[in-house]
Amino acid sequence: FDSKEFLDKKVAQFLIPSDKVAHVQIGNYLDHALLVLTKTGYSAIPVLDSSYKLHGLISMTMIMDAILGLERIEFERLEKMRVEEVMNKDIPRLLLHDHVTKGLELVVNHPFVCVENEDGYFEGIFTRREVLKRLHKQVRR
Amino acid sequence: FDSKEFLDKKVAQFLIPSDKVAHVQIGNYLDHALLVLTKTGYSAIPVLDSSYKLHGLISMTMIMDAILGLERIEFERLEKMRVEEVMNKDIPRLLLHDHVTKGLELVVNHPFVCVENEDGYFEGIFTRREVLKRLHKQVRR
Numbered sequence: 289f290d291s292k293e294f295l296d297k298k299v300a301q302f303l304i305p306s307d308k309v310a311h312v313q314i315g316n317y318l319d320h321a322l323l324v325l326t327k328t329g330y331s332a333i334p335v336l337d338s339s340y341k342l343h344g345l346i347s348m349t350m351i352m353d354a355i356l357g358l359e360r361i362e363f364e365r366l367e368k369m370r371v372e373e374v375m376n377k378d379i380p381r382l383l384l385h386d387h388v389t390k391g392l393e394l395v396v397n398h399p400f401v402c403v404e405n406e407d408g409y410f411e412g413i414f415t416r417r418e419v420l421k422r423l424h425k426q427v428r429r
Numbered sequence: 430f431d432s433k434e435f436l437d438k439k440v441a442q443f444l445i446p447s448d449k450v451a452h453v454q455i456g457n458y459l460d461h462a463l464l465v466l467t468k469t470g471y472s473a474i475p476v477l478d479s480s481y482k483l484h485g486l487i488s489m490t491m492i493m494d495a496i497l498g499l500e501r502i503e504f505e506r507l508e509k510m511r512v513e514e515v516m517n518k519d520i521p522r523l524l525l526h527d528h529v530t531k532g533l534e535l536v537v538n539h540p541f542v543c544v545e546n547e548d549g550y551f552e553g554i555f556t557r558r559e560v561l562k563r564l565h566k567q568v569r570r
C-alpha cells in the first residue's frame with residue numbers, strides 16, 4: 289500500500305468540476321430547492337449566486353427543519369421562504385492547489401467540501417467517495 | 430503510514446452499536462419517518478421490525494420522491510403511505526467478524542452499511558466517517 293502515491297496529490301486531482309455539480313441559487317424559494325434535491329437525489333448541494341460565487345450549502349434536513357411547526361410540518365411555507373434564509377453559510381472551503389491531506393481532514397466530518405478559487409468563485413467539490421475510491425484501489429494491490 | 434494496523438481489523442472494531450443508531454419500524458407511516466429524519470438530522474436510517482430484524486433503509490429523498498405528484502408535492506400522502514412501501518430493501522450487509530477491507534469496498538458507494546448477526550438481527554452500522562477518521566489519524570503520523 290503506497291500512501292505516498294495517494295497523499296502527495298492536490299485537491300484538483302480529486303475534483304468533481306462545477307459543471308457536474310447540482311446546485312441552487314441564493315434567491316430561489318425552498319419549494320424549488322426541495323424539487324432539485326429530490327430530482328437529483330442528493331441530500332445536500334452548494335448554493336451559488338448568478339456569477340457562480342459560493343455562498344453556502346442547503347440540505348433536505350435544513351428545509352424540513354425550517355418548516356417544522358409546533359403541530360405539523362407547515363408545507364405552505366416552502367413557497368414563502370428563500371434558500372438564503374435557511375442555508376448553512378459557515379462551511380469549510382478548499383483551493384485547487386491544496387494538498388489532498390487537507391481535504392482528507394475535512395471529509396472526516398463533511399461528506400463533501402466545496403472548492404473555490406482565490407476570488408471565491410466555485411470550482412467544484414471534493415467528496416468522500418473520491419477519497420475512498422482511491423484508498424480502496426490502493427489497498428487492493 | 431502503517432496500513433497494516435488499519436487494515437488487519439474487523440468490522441466490529443469500527444461499529445456504531447445499535448443502541449446509538451436512529452431507526453424506524455417497517456409499519457410506521459411516512460410522516461413519522463420524516464419527523465425522525467428531520468429531528469435526528471440524518472439523511473438516511475435503517476428500517477427494523479419490532480424484533481430488531483433488519484429490513485432496509487429509508488431516506489428523505491425516497492420519501493419526497495414517493496409523494497412527488499405531477500403538479501405539486503402531495504404532502505397529504507405522508508399520512509397514508511408506510512415505510513415498507515418506499516424503503517430500499519436491496520442493501521448490502523456486513524457481519525461483525527468481516528474484515529474491514531470488505532467494509533471499505535462497500536463504503537466507496539454507500540455512506541453507511543448495516544451490520545447484522547448470522548440470523549439477520551441488527552448489530553449496528555459501519556460508516557464512512559469511522560473509516561476516514563482512522564485513515565486521517567494514521568496519515569498525520
Ligand SMILES: Nc1ncnc2c1ncn2[C@@H]1O[C@@H]2COP(=O)(O)O[C@H]3[C@@H](O)[C@H](n4cnc5c(N)ncnc54)O[C@@H]3COP(=O)(O)O[C@H]2[C@H]1O
Nearest residue numbers: 308309310329330331332333399400415416417538539540
Ligand atoms: N446520483 C448519484 N450517482 C452515484 N452515486 C450517488 C448519487 N447520489 C448519491 N450517491 C452516493 O451516495 C453518497 C451520498 O450522497 P449524498 O447526496 O448524501 O451526499 C453527497 C452530496 O451531498 C454531494 N454531492 C456529490 N456529488 C454531487 C453532485 N454531482 N452535485 C451536487 N452534490 C453532490 O456530496 C455528498 C457526498 O457525495 P459522495 O459522492 O461522496 O457520496 C455519495 C455517492 O456515493
Ligand SMILES: Nc1ncnc2c1ncn2[C@@H]1O[C@@H]2COP(=O)(O)O[C@H]3[C@@H](O)[C@H](n4cnc5c(N)ncnc54)O[C@@H]3COP(=O)(O)O[C@H]2[C@H]1O
Nearest residue numbers: 396397398449450451470471472473474540541556557558
Ligand atoms: N448528529 C450528527 N452528529 C455528528 N455528525 C453528524 C451528525 N449527522 C450527520 N453528521 C455528519 O454528516 C455525515 C453525513 O450524515 P448523513 O446523515 O448524510 O449520513 C449518515 C446517516 O445516513 C447514517 N448514520 C450515521 N450515524 C447514524 C446514527 N447514529 N443513526 C442513524 N444513522 C446514522 O450514516 C451516514 C454516514 O454517517 P457518517 O458518520 O459517515 O457521516 C456523517 C457525519 O460525518
